[in-house]
Amino acid sequence: MSVEIQSPGVGAEAEAPQTKRRTESTFSRVAKYTSYKLAMLFLTVVIAVYLTILIANMGGYVDEIVRGQIREFVGQMLRIDPNYQQMDPEEKNEFFQTQVERAEKRYGLDQPFVLRSFRYLWNAVTLDFGYATLMASDTGSRQVKLIIQDRLAPTLLLIATSNLILFFGSIGLALSLSRGYGSFWDRFVLAMSPTSSAPSWFYGIFFILIFAAILRWFPFGGMIDSPPPRTQWAYILNVGKHLVLPVGAIITSAMFVSIYNWRTFFLIYSSEDYVEMAKAKGLSANDVQNRYILRPTLPTIITSFGLLVITLWTGSILTEAVFHWPGLGQTTLTAIGLYDTPVIVGLTIIYAYLLAITVFLLDFIYALVDPRVKIGSGR
């Protein structure tokens, strides 16, 4: 919002909107819209991250746990160390108080939680992830950034593979189904679409049962054999072998409903008059499909692609757990189990930022692919 006030164009527009609108350049219109959109998205991210901080700290309750630990520790020190046993009770009590205060100050507990939560928020928003309380990265570092970095590549490998196959596969199949409306395969997909109500981890268990336990074709889980193969090709092949079942599970769980939805969507668009017209003109089926069906549906296709990436990002927690895939989903689970607040918050921030960036970019991609959409107009 603040960006908008600083820009001189906005003030001028407010004074004389009628005359200004016509002369307003595309550039300033886009700039204005972009800054508004960015500000709103940023605000959303900040609030979402703050909520996560509150939840992950249990509204300050985690602090109480730390405080209790400090008191117990200092008390124990006074009781056990012979140096302190000579002190008279009053002196001892005073010493206890100062020690506790010092320790609390070191942990930053002398400030009220509200203040500290804002400091956490500032760190989070500026992408200063800080240090984990218990977890460590593969190299033994406590830095949340490194912990996440370690796990990002496996997650992206899993998600990108399954996502791309799922997306382009289902669109391709849906297009061919929409041409052969009412055929056997069309009705088959229709009948199978309820299977998508089961999540991917669920199929994962079955896949492990069938292909790993009974048929022994693929490994039960993990990303690489131990010890890993030496040559690079063998290594890639090995990872690929471990990838088959989780990717298969993710694709199976989403495939049928995805094909079904796309097929319905394409059917609606292929009954438009201009498509009939194109067919009547005698254009080839491929031309009709590419120019008259795919082109106008492109914005929707892109949106759903963006949203699919985000859903799979969250949806992979259990699939990763079932397949022992060393990705971010597993990290989230471990972090929550260990009450490791900085890691949880770090993961949420990345998610929130990724989501915001996707939403932001989608607007521009819309304008690029759909000439009817103009950025910043009609709002």
Next chain:
Amino acid sequence: MQNLKKNLRELLKYPSAVIGIVLIVLLVAISVGTLIYIPRDEAVRLWRGGDQVWGQNPRTAPPVWTNWFRSEKLPETIVRDLDTEGTTVERSPRDMGENLVAVYTFEYTADDYPQDILLKFTSDYTNRNPFVSIYWITPDGREIRMTEQGIGYNTTYRAVQDDALERRVGGLSPEIGLFDDPNTEELDVLKGTYKVVVDALTFEDDSVVEEAELILHGKVFGWFGTDVQRRDLSIAILWGTPIALAFGLTASFGSSVFSMIFAAIGVWFGGWIDEAIQRVTEISLTLPFLSILIMVGTFYSKSIWTILWVTVLLTIFGSSIKTYRAIFLQVKESPYIEAAHAYGASNTRIVFSYLIPRMIPLLIPGLVLGVPSYVFLEATLAALSLGDPVLPTWGKVIYDAQSNGAVYNGFYYWILEPAVLLVLTGLAFAMVGFSLDRIFNPRLRDV
């Protein structure tokens, strides 16, 4: 009302919807039956009770009906005590105490050996404890001495752990050696009538052997089998049904109805209310849903109802509110709303009597289609060990099975039973939902 009836009649034209409805009715019947015959406290006792509740059950035994598909039948659990019909009990007094001779008889027809052979004794004495001798009589008349030992107030004799007996039956593990046919080279079960004789002596006037129970743990159990703790899985399978239905229906109903109401209010009043609702939606869409639920489950409460409310709260402001809003924006412009506004209908009246009813055709299929995903959500959370700590649910069974390596160890029934039920529940609602969608939104019927 007339309309609703017509729609229902139409629903019965779809075979998949009929199958779905039959499945749902069946599941509801199971739920009601379970709630009546196994009340909550009884279920919790049976599921969390401890060894005295399920000590008689074998460990990780598949269901009995798996025998139908096996050429080699697995044994069922055999239990004989002093009161069982066919057991002969003779108590004769002695100078001090009594002499109890009990003969248990059982038919053994299975093709495999039992899991374990136990004898449980309860006795009463002051100083000198009773003494028992146990003999095993095979169908071909061999008599094998099992043990001679003193017994306490509660003593369990486990044949499997008796090394001396193992030596006596030729180095085979006792549960195999006692049933093995000695006339054949390879291991096979000698079928027929077995007898176990318990000869007990007491050495004080008031001392008695109150109960002596023979248990042969089978390798199949009940309709649903047992888990690694010997618990009867039927409790969890049956109790999982009402829980899954309650969770799925409440969550789906709560989230879709409330998000529709919020969308209607936002659209009708517009201005800052609309803006606020939209912003809240965007924030809640930015929150990672599953992570938040896992955090709530880990940090605050694992109770299934807390999780349910948080789920509803997070999904009210989900993507569906945007769809509803877009449609309400169109409905708001329709002439009948304008007319209502013109004759002075109140805001509440317009929102609840004119706007929302228009959306019911969209609401009902969405609501039914949403149920499976929430049923699976409960299972997902339980599979993350965030299930309700007391009640048994399908998800918890899957979690137990997973964490005990059911798939690796070949206990497929353990994971397949809850999984199949989850799939059936999901399919039932999905099939009805898809058909409802086609009836209420006729546009879809053409394509």
